[in-house]
Amino acid sequence: MRYLAIDEIKDGMLLAKDLFSNEGKVLLAKGTKLTRAYLERLKDFDFTHLYVLDSENDDDREIMGPVSEVTKAQAIKIVKDTLGKALVVQNVDLKQMNMVADIILDEVLENNDVIYNMLDLKEHDNYTYVHSVNVCIISTIMGKHLGLPRDRLKELAMGTLLHDLGMVYIDPEILNKMTNLTPEETKQVQDHARLGFERLRTYTGLSILSAHVAYQHHEREDGSGYPRGLKGDEIHLYAKIAAVADSFDAMTSNKLYREPLWSHEAIAELKANAPTKYDRKAVAALSWSVAPYPVGSVLLLSTGEKAVVVNTNRRKTVVQFLEGKRKNQFLELGKDADLQIEKRLA
Numbered sequence: 170m171r172y173l174a175i176d177e178i179k180d181g182m183l184l185a186k187d188l189f190s191n192e193g194k195v196l197l198a199k200g201t202k203l204t205r206a207y208l209e210r211l212k213d214f215d216f217t218h219l220y221v222l223d224s225e226n227d228d229d230r231e232i233m234g235p236v237s238e239v240t241k242a243q244a245i246k247i248v249k250d251t252l253g254k255a256l257v258v259q260n261v262d263l264k265q266m267n268m269v270a271d272i273i274l275d276e277v278l279e280n281n282d283v284i285y286n287m288l289d290l291k292e293h294d295n296y297t298y299v300h301s302v303n304v305c306i307i308s309t310i311m312g313k314h315l316g317l318p319r320d321r322l323k324e325l326a327m328g329t330l331l332h333d334l335g336m337v338y339i340d341p342e343i344l345n346k347m348t349n350l351t352p353e354e355t356k357q358v359q360d361h362a363r364l365g366f367e368r369l370r371t372y373t374g375l376s377i378l379s380a381h382v383a384y385q386h387h388e389r390e391d392g393s394g395y396p397r398g399l400k401g402d403e404i405h406l407y408a409k410i411a412a413v414a415d416s417f418d419a420m421t422s423n424k425l426y427r428e429p430l431w432s433h434e435a436i437a438e439l440k441a442n443a444p445t446k447y448d449r450k451a452v453a454a455l456s457w458s459v460a461p462y463p464v465g466s467v468l469l470l471s472t473g474e475k476a477v478v479v480n481t482n483r484r485k486t487v488v489q490f491l492e493g494k495r496k497n498q499f500l501e502l503g504k505d506a507d508l509q510i511e512k513r514l515a
């Protein structure tokens with residue numbers, strides 16, 4: 170199984186995972202033979218990359234993500250609905266969001282070796298919603314590694330799902346601008362943290378600590394963040410976790426104005442910025458919680474061989490050779506001390 174740019178996919182390759190629309194409906198089922206016509210259509214839906222199998226004999230073991238694809242699609246839809254309603258009604262009913270946060274928690278808590286190993290099929294139109302769900306999943310796994318009990322993980326999950334709610338009040342023209350923002354526009358965008366908090370604090374049934382995730386997720390340890398320039402202990406643990414997860418997801422996402430970093434590069438950058446910008450414990454939790462080489466990554470090994478990551482969790486990373494003498498064979502990285510990862514190719 171491989172994760173390829175749509176233009177690199179050849180006629181007849183098979184889709185390795187179900188594809189969901191923004192509304193959570195299956196667009197194309199796993200196992201579908203891909204044709205040019207399908208691929209062109211998927212481009213219209215803003216898909217840029219897909220998980221594919223080269224043939225029916227290809228290894229198609231389930232990709233063990235931290236949460237199921239169905240849960241993720243459902244969560245994206247609910248975040249989208251909730252944020253949309255925040256613009257028009259005063260008190261949004263959070264019943265559905267509570268339900269989806271509980272499902273994410275169940276799935277994350279169920280698996281002891283759980284790790285965030287998703288390569289995302291991100292779409293620009295949906296960025297805020299997909300991003301909110303990613304930040305929630307990553308933060309929940311981090312919180313679990315930090316030993317938070319379920320009730321606190323729930324506050325963290327709700328806070329992270331809603332952390333960018335304030336974005337709905339920002340002029341879309343500014344958000345979609347391709348050029349640099351003026352200082353005035355930057356100020357307006359930064360105001361999303363406060364605006365989100367002001368709204369969330371009025372929601373019945375939502376913990377004030379969840380609302381503070383929205384308020385504080387852009388604060389930085391040295392006081393260089395916004396909106397209040399809080400420092401160190403003034404920043405709540407949930408917001409420290411959310412800041413790291415938020416930055417990680419933003420760094421590794423496709424955005425219009427820059428190339429995404431690979432997961433291992435983003436982890437290294439966050440480590441380099443701790444403890445100045447990010448809390449050291451939170452960054453350590455991130456490095457236990459996300460796969461440096463997610464399933465589908467194509468690696469160049471020190472032997473000169475190319476291999477694709479087919480399975481990864483906290484304890485191991487399994488690759489399948491793509492060429493050479495060992496083509497199609499599997500290997501657990503780390504088992505052979507002489508074999509190192511030289512670099513990530515795709």
Ligand SMILES: [Fe+2]
Nearest residue numbers: 332333386387
């Ligand atoms: Fe934000």
